[in-house]
Amino acid sequence: MSWPLPLTIGWRFYRARERSGFVSFISFASTSGIALGVAVLILVLSAMNGFETELEKRLLGVVPHGELLAADTPFTTWPQMVEQASGIEGIVAAAPNVKIQGLLQKPGGFAGVQITGIDPDLEAKVSRLPQFMSDEAWQSLQGDQANIVMGQGVLDKMGLKVGDAVTFYLPPPKSQGLGQIGRARSHTLTITGSFSIGGELDYGNAYVPLKYAQSLMELGDAVNTVRIRVARVFEAPSLIRLFGRQQQQLMYVSDWTRTQGHLYQDIQMVRTLMYLVLALVIAVACFNIVSTLVMAVRDKAAEIAILMTMGLKRRAVMLVFIVQGAMNGVVGAFIGGVAGVLLADNLSVLARKIEQLTGHQFLSADVYFIDFLPSRIEVHDIVLVITTALVMSLLSTIYPAYRASRIAPAEALAGR
DSSP states (O other): OOSHHHHHHHHHHHHHGGGSHHHHHHHHHHHHHHHHHHHHHHHHHHHHHHHHHHIIIIIHHHSOSEEEEESSSOBTTHHHHHHHHTTSTTEEEEEEEEEEEEEEEETTEEEEEEEEEEOHHHHHHHOOGGGGBOHHHHHTTSTTOSEEEEEHHHHHHHTOOTTOEEEEEEOOGGGGSTTOOOOOEEEEEEEEEEEOOSSTHHHHEEEEEHHHHHHHTTOTTOBSEEEEEESSGGGHHHHHHHHHHTOSSOEEEEEHHHHTHHHHHHHHHHHHHHHHHHHHHHHHHHHHHHHHHHHHHHHTHHHHHHHHHTTOOHHHHHHHHHHHHHHHHHHHHHHHHHHHHHHHHTHHHHHHHHHHHHOOOSSOTTTSSOSSOOOOOOHHHHHHHHHHHHHHHHHHTHHHHHHHHTOOHHHHHHTO
């Protein structure tokens, strides 16, 4: 039996379901359930893709891919280390930093801030930080002046603005060693700019010129940190260990998977869980296809018997009901796919409008690494979700279609 006839009959049976109100309702419920599951699954996967993109573009654009931290003595040969790093395949660049934990004085108390001394020319090779601040703020980090560029979140929280003078209490250089205690020193700096990354980094970080940070910590020309940027972020742990083994002094080795890896793991875990949960929603909707087809087989028993007496093969009968049931999956997957893509493409805008209407912010910038709901649509995710829905709907048609093919024509016509 050729395909066109089973397809035609299956399409007619699918359209004829509207004559039976209850069967039509169950068919509508199954199609709606599949569409809803497909749409929400595409939306969730796109949101997870967006979080991964923002993690790499924003957080890992500013947070070091890898760091070498001086243990006992600072790095006096950091220029050679920077040059040596560029010779390792997979490492893009290296830059010196001076990191200091300090306290920002504010009315009624203090706030902890990590101050990082940077060389703008070298830092631009390992960080996307210049993209998040003005050119004037970036250039103010040249030289050895007492300038500081702070996160916009800190400025807003403390009621500060560019041009204000702030007091920082910093530990003395020798108190960095274990078991050594010194008196904290106060330093007055001028806020020459701000940066806005859009998350928690805006609340606990500040940048000063490298030479000024070296003078604060009495390091001379040495630094206490060398920052590494790699071409592929997931190769950072192995590359930073390889680079660290080539050095001749005691140091600590760290990479982004230790400081921020939990974020990536959380994103992957949520992606997997949501995919499983929503796939089950689609599966439940597909069970309605079974109910629809079972009742359709019962209603169409006489028609099936007539077709079989006219020469329609049992295999063709199966195809008729497979086509009828699969149409629910095709229609649901199509509607859900279109709706999911449209929602995912406008997720950030919709989330902002909902926040404005409800007055509730979904992601707080001082808690999460971003303060908005991102989205990135991937074609392979759409294909995966729609394929899953179609396969499930197709599998759900097999048993009712098989039952239809086993109908005895004589018994069906005799009971008519």
